[in-house]
Every structure is written in C-alpha cells, then in structure tokens.
Amino acid sequence: MFLRTLSGRFLGLTILFVMIAEVLIFVPSVARFRLDYLQNRLDLAQLAALAALSREETELPAEMRRELLDTADVMIVVLMRNGVRELALADEMPGRPAATYDIRDPSAWDLVKGAGRVFLTPGDRVIRVIGQTRKGTEGVVDVVLQEAPLRAALMDYGLRIFYLSLVISAATAALLFIAVQFLIVGPINRVIAHMVAYRDDPEDTTRIIAPKSGTQELLDAENALHDLEVRLTSALRQKERLAALGRAVAKISHDLRNMLTTAQLLADSLETIENPKVRRIAPKLVKSLSRAVSLCDRTLTFGKAEEPAPELEQISLHDLVCEVVENERQTTNTRLVEIRSEVSPDVMVRADAEQLFRVLSNLIRNSAQAIAASGQAGSVRVEASQQDGRTFIRVADTGPGLPPKARDNLFKPFQGGARQGGNGLGLVIADEIIRGHGGTLALEVSDENGTVFAISLPAE
Ligand SMILES: Nc1ncnc2c1ncn2[C@@H]1O[C@H](COP(=O)(O)OP(=O)(O)OP(=O)(O)O)[C@@H](O)[C@H]1O
Ligand SMILES: [Mg+2]
Incomplete structure (x- = not known):
C-alpha cells in the first residue's frame, strides 16, 4: 500500500538508484584497492630482496630469510636489475603458480577482471606477480605469493564500502522523502483538502482555493482550480436566484389567477347592462381578463418544471x-x-x-x-x-x-x-x-x- 503512494515510490526508487550508483563506484575502487595491495607487496619484497642481496659472500641465516619473507608477505622474490635475474629470497617451492599477473602497465579491464577473480576463484591460490621496481632503480620485481590474505583484505574493504553505501542511500532516501513530502505531497494534499471542503458547500465563497504554492506547476493547477470554482460558484448562485424568482412568480401567478377569475365573473355580469358603451367595452374586458387567466395558468404549469x-x-x-x-x-x-x-x-x-x-x-x-x-x-x-x-x-x-x-x-x-x-x-x-x-x-x-x-x- 505504501509503495502505491507518491512518497513510497520515491523512497523505493531513490534507494534503488543510489545502490546502482554505489555499484558503479564499487567496481573500480575494488580494482584499485587490489592494485595498491599488490604494489605494496612488491615494494616490501623489493626492500627485502635488497637486504638479502647486500650480503654477497655469506648465506643468509634461515630465520633472517623467513622474517624478511614474512614482512613482505611473499614466498619467492626474484629481482631483475640491469638485465640480470637474481633469485633474492625463496621459501620452500610452493609448486607452479595458478596465475601470473603483470601489473606494470595494466588496462582498466585487466584490473577489474583481476579483482573479480579474487572474489570468484575458490580455494587458496598461489599467484605470481610481476611489477616495476620503485624509483631509483630500473628493474623488475617478480614475486610469488598466496592469494588468501589479498582476498581477506579485499572482502573487508568491499564490506566496508557496502555498509557505507547502505548508510548513504538510506540517508539520501530519507532526505529526498522529506523533500518530496514538503514540496509535492503536502501541497497536493492541501489542494485535495480544498476540493473536498469546496465539494461540501460549493456556494460558500470562503471555500474557494487561494493559490499560493511555491512550485510553478502546482501554482498553475491551483490557479486553474480557483478559476473553475469561481465560475461554478457564481453559476450556482445565479441558478439559485433564478429558482427563487421562479418560486416567487409561481406564487404570484397562483394568487393573481384567483383574483382575475373573480374579476372575470364580475365582467361577465357587466354584459347584461343595457348601457351601449358598457356593452361595447364589456366583451373586450372579458377577453383580456381571460387572456390574463390563461397566462397565469401557463406560468403555473411551466413552474412545475415538467409536464406529467x-x-x-x-x-x-x-x-x-x-x-x-x-x-x-x-x-x-x-x-x-x-x-x-x-x-x-x-x-x-x-x-x-x-x-x-x-x-x-x-x-x-x-x-x-x-x-x-x-x-x-x-x-x-x-x-x-x-x-x-x-x-x-x-x-x-x-x-x-x-x-x-x-x-x-x-x-x-x-x-x-x-x-x-x-x-x-x-x-x-x-x-x-x-x-x-x-x-x-x-x-x-x-x-x-x-x-x-x-x-x-x-x-x-
Ligand atoms: N408560425 C410563426 N410565424 C412567425 N413567428 C412565429 C411563429 N411561431 C412562433 N413565432 C415567433 O416565436 C416566438 C415564440 O413563440 P412562443 O409560442 O414560444 O411564444 P409566444 O407566442 O411569444 O408566447 P406564448 O407563450 O403566449 O405562446 C413568438 O413570439 C413569435 O415571434
Ligand atoms: Mg405562442
């Protein structure tokens, strides 16, 4: 029921549209988050590799190697400098990587695809990532790492964005809801209330709407309604006056007919008088009196509004x-x-x-x-x-x-x-x-x- 009201529909649509907008923002930001995450791993791996390679003559102690690899959160680091490939640090061989990602110059589509894979591929994959070394050196860092921590971080980030979108869309919807109530629903209800009040007594001029909406379209509607009501009220008043006049004419005709009938009888008896002048005038008098009686009769018949x-x-x-x-x-x-x-x-x-x-x-x-x-x-x-x-x-x-x-x-x-x-x-x-x-x-x-x-x- 609520969804059939203007406000309900507005609320639902607002939430829907804000969610769509959030999805459009969500995809690129997740892709960007993954790129930053991988680049970060590469930077740390590069530092760890440089530290390891600095001790050229002696083998790195095992705990030291472990610590460096853990810090960068990778399993193997290979550094390529001046065209020379050097294995800097390596754990026990994790087997062949499930996928290789080169993030040196990725297209937007590659980034979105890569992020999608993180979510959609089940299990803990081992992946290989190749990237540019940081400033100062012209080289390539090549690492092998586990995808699980990346997935966890991405999930966390995604959820945070999701909750944020929920809050934003709810807040936007609420604000729009209030605005719609204030700008549209309220004024419409006011017009409806006026119409109802006017319907109950259309002859009362104080019930004619006074246009005052701040919104142009509603103001136009109110103006049109105002004109309509003014015309209707005056037409009704005129009808009322005519009806009253009609009733008065009917009453007058009725009594007038009775008086005229009496006069007619008197005039009839005039005809018996021998005076020649009276004899000449009497018939004319009778005739006009009977015409008057017939006019009264007809007016009365017409006043009955309808013939039987x-x-x-x-x-x-x-x-x-x-x-x-x-x-x-x-x-x-x-x-x-x-x-x-x-x-x-x-x-x-x-x-x-x-x-x-x-x-x-x-x-x-x-x-x-x-x-x-x-x-x-x-x-x-x-x-x-x-x-x-x-x-x-x-x-x-x-x-x-x-x-x-x-x-x-x-x-x-x-x-x-x-x-x-x-x-x-x-x-x-x-x-x-x-x-x-x-x-x-x-x-x-x-x-x-x-x-x-x-x-x-x-x-x-
Ligand atoms: N046959 C006709 N030839 C010429 N004019 C006519 C004719 N019939 C009607 N009229 C005109 O039409 C008018 C209206 O006629 P109507 O019969 O409705 O009213 P009335 O004759 O004036 O009054 P009453 O109510 O007494 O009949 C008349 O006044 C007359 O001018
Ligand atoms: Mg006539």
Missing part, C-alpha cells in the same frame, strides 16, 4: 385536429386568417389527447397570430403523413416567418418571445410535450413565404 408523463392511447388525429382548428377559429380574425385541416379521416396516432391538443393549439395560434400581426391575409394548414409506423404532423402557414430573436432562442423559455403580449413559452411547452412522447418538434422552414413546424411521433 403522457397517458398514451390510440386516437383519431383527424378528429383531434378538427377540434383544435374549430377552437382556434373562435379566437382568430377569420376574415384575415384561414385555418384548415388536411388530415385524412383514417390517420390514427398513439398520444395523450389532451397534451397533443395543447401542442397543436400552440402551433396554430402562433401561426394565426403571426399572420394577423402582418396585416396580410394568409392561411394555416395542418397535414399529416405516416411512414414506418411514425406519424409526421406539419403545421404550415403563409405568414412572415420567425423573427431573428425567436429563431435564435427557439425552445428557450421566456427568451424566444418576440410577439407583443407573448411570453415565449408556447413553443417550449410544445417541445417538452412532444419529447415526453419520445418524438421531436422541429422548425422545418421559416422565411418570408411562411413557416413550417414539423412533429414526428414514434410508433410506440
């Missing part, structure tokens, strides 16, 4: 359209606007009759209103066709086409209204109802020659 799910049944589209057309003619100036149905009597459709009635009524009324407002005579036509079980209903008019404002805000509540006294809700409600049926409502054509809205309803 349609109650689907098989209905005759012909009968329904006839009913709507008949109804719309009542409120339309029929001298200017002709409304007709071209739906054949056999067209059946699966829909909620009440809801589809409202959709068609909205579309036809929009057309009639547009034509009437243009002042030129025109017609509204409803037609239907069926294909692969789908039903297509078109409401086409010869009116002036949708104004740009309505076209740009098609199906957006309150925004598309470009008609005097319109609310910009009719098309939104129609679209919502048709979508509730699993169908689509689309503006098919709209230009100076007229407008066509097309409804497509699925078979099921």
Whole structure:
C-alpha cells in the first residue's frame, strides 16, 4: 500500500538508484584497492630482496630469510636489475603458480577482471606477480605469493564500502522523502483538502482555493482550480436566484389567477347592462381578463418544471385536429386568417389527447397570430403523413416567418418571445410535450413565404 503512494515510490526508487550508483563506484575502487595491495607487496619484497642481496659472500641465516619473507608477505622474490635475474629470497617451492599477473602497465579491464577473480576463484591460490621496481632503480620485481590474505583484505574493504553505501542511500532516501513530502505531497494534499471542503458547500465563497504554492506547476493547477470554482460558484448562485424568482412568480401567478377569475365573473355580469358603451367595452374586458387567466395558468404549469408523463392511447388525429382548428377559429380574425385541416379521416396516432391538443393549439395560434400581426391575409394548414409506423404532423402557414430573436432562442423559455403580449413559452411547452412522447418538434422552414413546424411521433 505504501509503495502505491507518491512518497513510497520515491523512497523505493531513490534507494534503488543510489545502490546502482554505489555499484558503479564499487567496481573500480575494488580494482584499485587490489592494485595498491599488490604494489605494496612488491615494494616490501623489493626492500627485502635488497637486504638479502647486500650480503654477497655469506648465506643468509634461515630465520633472517623467513622474517624478511614474512614482512613482505611473499614466498619467492626474484629481482631483475640491469638485465640480470637474481633469485633474492625463496621459501620452500610452493609448486607452479595458478596465475601470473603483470601489473606494470595494466588496462582498466585487466584490473577489474583481476579483482573479480579474487572474489570468484575458490580455494587458496598461489599467484605470481610481476611489477616495476620503485624509483631509483630500473628493474623488475617478480614475486610469488598466496592469494588468501589479498582476498581477506579485499572482502573487508568491499564490506566496508557496502555498509557505507547502505548508510548513504538510506540517508539520501530519507532526505529526498522529506523533500518530496514538503514540496509535492503536502501541497497536493492541501489542494485535495480544498476540493473536498469546496465539494461540501460549493456556494460558500470562503471555500474557494487561494493559490499560493511555491512550485510553478502546482501554482498553475491551483490557479486553474480557483478559476473553475469561481465560475461554478457564481453559476450556482445565479441558478439559485433564478429558482427563487421562479418560486416567487409561481406564487404570484397562483394568487393573481384567483383574483382575475373573480374579476372575470364580475365582467361577465357587466354584459347584461343595457348601457351601449358598457356593452361595447364589456366583451373586450372579458377577453383580456381571460387572456390574463390563461397566462397565469401557463406560468403555473411551466413552474412545475415538467409536464406529467403522457397517458398514451390510440386516437383519431383527424378528429383531434378538427377540434383544435374549430377552437382556434373562435379566437382568430377569420376574415384575415384561414385555418384548415388536411388530415385524412383514417390517420390514427398513439398520444395523450389532451397534451397533443395543447401542442397543436400552440402551433396554430402562433401561426394565426403571426399572420394577423402582418396585416396580410394568409392561411394555416395542418397535414399529416405516416411512414414506418411514425406519424409526421406539419403545421404550415403563409405568414412572415420567425423573427431573428425567436429563431435564435427557439425552445428557450421566456427568451424566444418576440410577439407583443407573448411570453415565449408556447413553443417550449410544445417541445417538452412532444419529447415526453419520445418524438421531436422541429422548425422545418421559416422565411418570408411562411413557416413550417414539423412533429414526428414514434410508433410506440
Ligand atoms: N408560425 C410563426 N410565424 C412567425 N413567428 C412565429 C411563429 N411561431 C412562433 N413565432 C415567433 O416565436 C416566438 C415564440 O413563440 P412562443 O409560442 O414560444 O411564444 P409566444 O407566442 O411569444 O408566447 P406564448 O407563450 O403566449 O405562446 C413568438 O413570439 C413569435 O415571434
Ligand atoms: Mg405562442
């Protein structure tokens, strides 16, 4: 689990990398250590040989010879001076040496190989080493010695380096671990804590992160998060305000409708008064009051956010359209606007009759209103066709086409209204109802020659 955290991975990788670096240092230093060790033996052997050779006439006593050889830690010393080879000191013959190493001008590879052999060859070998004599003399020292002490010294040295590397890598890893905690993990945790706090209450501006990281990348991340949170918070606040406004409008509409209904009843009774002036005005008053009541009704319906799910049944589209057309003619100036149905009597459709009635009524009324407002005579036509079980209903008019404002805000509540006294809700409600049926409502054509809205309803 720890290895899955950023700090854990960093710690593991640091130890690994430091160990690799230590191995790269270890190999050459062990090779160098062996070279120094052998050169040291040669130097001591040279001194011992010089001491032995200085007594030319008499044989060296046995203990003296032993002591000199022990001091140099070699078994045989041969000195070559001025091209003459002289056996200076020798123990009993140890047998043929297992290997010969000439360290006068060794390559790096030879040194590494030689050091490797010391570790890898088992048993106590006897080896021969040839090297240069020390300054002052131009000669060659040639010794035979046992490898065991060299191996012991090399092992000792290797272990010391190994322990040192362990300490160094542990210390480096610990320091890096602390640095990573401080520079990366800490700031990341801070950002996470902010996100969590913000998530719990996104409308509280005090929870918006204040960018202050010292690391550029983290600072960029914090800045981006800050912008995001600022925008989100203000969007949420705006939504909240709109929702509150919506609730207020719903309440007002509700009570206003009740008041208007009362006024409507009173206005109705005005019609019975014989006064000619009152007789002329009363119908207009009734009409505008009923328009106001219907606006309240629609606002309330819209405030419910969604239309109820349609109650689907098989209905005759012909009968329904006839009913709507008949109804719309009542409120339309029929001298200017002709409304007709071209739906054949056999067209059946699966829909909620009440809801589809409202959709068609909205579309036809929009057309009639547009034509009437243009002042030129025109017609509204409803037609239907069926294909692969789908039903297509078109409401086409010869009116002036949708104004740009309505076209740009098609199906957006309150925004598309470009008609005097319109609310910009009719098309939104129609679209919502048709979508509730699993169908689509689309503006098919709209230009100076007229407008066509097309409804497509699925078979099921
Ligand atoms: N057939 C049409 N021809 C021309 N303009 C149209 C037509 N249908 C809709 N419009 C335009 O689109 C606008 C939006 O129509 P919508 O029915 O959504 O709202 P409205 O008629 O203004 O108000 P209401 O909510 O009372 O229906 C209208 O104001 C009108 O300008
Ligand atoms: Mg309308």
